Every structure is written in structure tokens, then in C-alpha cells.
Amino acid sequence: MVSDAEIARAVEVLRRGGLIGLPTETVYGLAADASNAAAVAKIFAAKGRPADHPLIVHLADAAAVKDWAQSIPGYAWRLAESFWPGPMTLILPRRAEVLDVVTGGLETVGLRVPSHPVALRLLKAFQGGLAAPSANRFGRVSPTTAEDVVRELGASVDMVLDGGPCQIGVESTIVDATGEVPCILRPGGVTVEAIAARLGVTPTRPRSDSPRAPGRMASHYAPETRVELAISGTLASRAIAALSDGLRVAVLVDKLPAELHPERLGRLTDRLVHIPLPRDMEEAARRLYAGLRSIDREACDLALVELPDESGMGAALADRLRKAAGQGDRMQ
Ligand code: TXA
Numbered sequence: 001m002v003s004d005a006e007i008a009r010a011v012e013v014l015r016r017g018g019l020i021g022l023p024t025e026t027v028y029g030l031a032a033d034a035s036n037a038a039a040v041a042k043i044f045a046a047k048g049r050p051a052d053h054p055l056i057v058h059l060a061d062a063a064a065v066k067d068w069a070q071s072i073p074g075y076a077w078r079l080a081e082s083f084w085p086g087p088m089t090l091i092l093p094r095r096a097e098v099l100d101v102v103t104g105g106l107e108t109v110g111l112r113v114p115s116h117p118v119a120l121r122l123l124k125a126f127q128g129g130l131a132a133p134s135a136n137r138f139g140r141v142s143p144t145t146a147e148d149v150v151r152e153l154g155a156s157v158d159m160v161l162d163g164g165p166c167q168i169g170v171e172s173t174i175v176d177a178t179g180e181v182p183c184i185l186r187p188g189g190v191t192v193e194a195i196a197a198r199l200g201v202t203p204t205r206p207r208s209d210s211p212r213a214p215g216r217m218a219s220h221y222a223p224e225t226r227v228e229l230a231i232s233g234t235l236a237s238r239a240i241a242a243l244s245d246g247l248r249v250a251v252l253v254d255k256l257p258a259e260l261h262p263e264r265l266g267r268l269t270d271r272l273v274h275i276p277l278p279r280d281m282e283e284a285a286r287r288l289y290a291g292l293r294s295i296d297r298e299a300c301d302l303a304l305v306e307l308p309d310e311s312g313m314g315a316a317l318a319d320r321l322r323k324a325a326g327q328g329d330r331m332q
Pocket residue numbers: 024026027028029030053054055056087089091103106108109110112114132133134135170171172173174185213214215216332
């Protein structure tokens with residue numbers, strides 16, 4: 001439990017331009033006062049993140065959107081009404097006062113009302129916007145516990161509020177709401193199907209040949225462990241081949257296939273690490289980042305995983321697995 005005294009202390013830290021480890025329902029954020037350029041600059045330094053990458057501004061409620069954005073389309077309000085507080089970020093035309101350091105110099109701003117009770121308590125007490133990216137070093141896996149934040153960022157964060165493990169486990173859905181039709185820039189905690197059902201239109205996805213906005217450039221996520229996406233049905237044979245080559249292999253899968261049971265593998269089983277990734281997509285999303293972290297801790301040479309079916313939360317899961325395998329945008 002986070003006490004009222006801790007919330008008050010966190011507000012003090014933010015007012016003095018410090019950084020807070022912020023629990024949200026998606027992942028932990030690294031928060032600073034979004035109207036203090038020097039404070040926001042500290043976020044980039046702590047993360048080792050390029051300065052042209054825009055940050056999401058977290059707000060206490062949808063009414064605060066007007067302080068940050070303008071020309072807000074009707075569908076954006078409908079989405080806000082249905083999915084806030086919650087794991088959805090709206091990209092909207094920014095108001096002129098919003099700091100360039102927050103938007104990466106773009107004419108738009110990302111806004112989100114998180115649903116985690118600790119985040120909401122802090123936002124209400126702070127009475128302003130909090131710029132917060134995920135609280136990991138650039139290119140690494142997002143933290144889903146307070147301990148992860150401390151391990152990632154250590155002394156560069158002034159205070160970490162411990163709100164327990166994150167309930168959603170992957171980042172928010174990013175909806176570009178600057179056009180006539182919403183466009184999903186990042187699949188996340190609110191499914192594309194839920195957005196389509198609410199609006200009665202299917203959101204678009206960015207065209208693969210469209211120029212990449214800052215923060216969406218293709219580059220390699222380089223975890224210590226190589227992650228490989230196994231073609232459906234080939235995970236066991238790929239694992240056996242790698243184990244036979246002498247590698248220490250992690251498999252992210254719900255249940256070990258029969259071919260990988262100890263009695264079938266014999267001595268190779270010593271080099272096999274099973275990281276359970278539940279079949280239920282919501283449960284899998286909740287556990288994904290802890291799973292990716294444990295691959296590194298177990299000092300594996302290779303991690304194998306099959307892409308899930310991309311409906312519902314499967315879309316967010318597949319997106320993050322592609323990034324972990326270096327086949328998507330770099331993790332931020
Ligand atoms: O769930 C989340 O969204 C978490 C929690 C802490 O709220 N935050 C998060 O922030 O994932 P970050 O910085 O790790 O990822 C935000 C993404 C980046 O890819 C960034 O480029 C994009 O949002 N973004 C932010 N503002 C944008 C804008 N104005 N236009 C386009 N993309 C934007």
C-alpha cells in the first residue's frame with residue numbers, strides 16, 4: 001500500500017523537478033512534471049533515450065485534455081469516454097504551450113489517463129500533467145514491478161512508488177487521433193476490436209511505406225539473449241537442434257511439448273529452460289516482460305517462442321515478441 005504521506009512526498013519531488021517511478025496498469029513509468037523542461041530532460045538522461053522521441057503526458061481525467069490538445073475529433077472523445085481511465089493513449093494536435101522536449105518537436109502530443117489507483121492518486125494530488133515513458137533504459141524490456149524499476153534505473157530515479165505488479169503487463173494502445181479515422185500506432189492494452197466496436201469503424205494501421213515518425217524507426221532491440229520466432233509447429237525441433245549444438249535454450253510456451261520432456265531429451269534437458277507463457281492472452285501479456293527478463297537472468301544463449309494468433313490481446317503480444325526478436329521497432 002502506498003500511503004498518503006508517500007503521495008505527498010512524491011508530489012514534492014515532482015514540484016522540485018525530480019523523477020518518480022510511477023506504477024500504471026500497463027507498465028511502470030518514469031515520471032516528471034510535463035511543464036518543467038529541465039525535469040523532462042532528466043528522463044532522457046536517465047533512460048539513455050534519443051531526445052527526439054516524444055513522451056506520453058499522463059492526466060488525472062479526460063477534462064484535462066483541453067489543456068494540452070486542440071482540434072479534438074468527436075471520435076477521440078468517444079474513445080476517451082469508453083477507455084479512460086485505462087491502457088489507451090491518444091495522439092492529438094498539441095496546444096502551442098506544450099513543451100518541445102515533451103513532444104520531440106512534433107505538432108502532436110500523446111495523452112493518457114491511467115487507471116492504476118496509485119497513478120490516479122498522484123495525478124490528482126499533483127494537479128498537472130506527468131510526462132512518463134516506460135521506466136526502462138532505452139532498448140530494454142519495460143518494467144512491470146517496482147523492483148524492476150530500481151534495477152533498471154537505480155539512483156537516477158528519486159523515488160519509486162510501489163503499486164505492485166502491473167495488471168495489463170504491456171504498454172498502452174496508441175491511437176493517432178489526428179486524422180478522420182483513428183490509426184493504431186501501437187497495439188496494446190485496449191484491443192483494436194474493442195475500438196472498432198465502440199466507433200463502428202475499423203481503425204487503420206500505419207502504411208509500411210509511410211515515413212517513420214520519431215520513436216518508430218526500425219532498429220535493433222538487442223537483449224543479452226537472442227530471441228527467435230519459431231515457425232508454427234517447429235518450436236520443439238528447433239529447440240532440440242540448438243540444444244544439440246550445445247546452446248542453453250529457453251522456450252516460452254504454455255506447456256512443454258512432449259518432445260521436450262526430460263525422458264525424451266535425456267541429458268539435453270539440463271540446458272533447457274521452460275518459461276511458461278500462458279495460452280490465455282491476457283495472462284500471457286501480464287507475464288511477458290517478467291519472462292523476457294528471466295531469459296537474461298538464466299543466462300540462456302537463445303530463446304524460442306511462437307507468435308500467437310493476432311486477435312484481441314494477441315496483437316500486442318505478437319508486436320512485443322517481434323520487437324524482442326529484433327523484427328520490429330526498437331523497444332523504448
Ligand atoms: O502504457 C504506456 O503507454 C506506458 C505507461 C508508462 O504509460 N508508457 C510508454 O511510454 O510506453 P514510452 O515512451 O515507452 O512509449 C510511448 C510511445 C513511443 O513509441 C513514442 O514514440 C510514442 O509513444 N509517442 C508519444 N508521443 C507521440 C506523438 N506525439 N506522436 C507519435 N508517437 C508518440
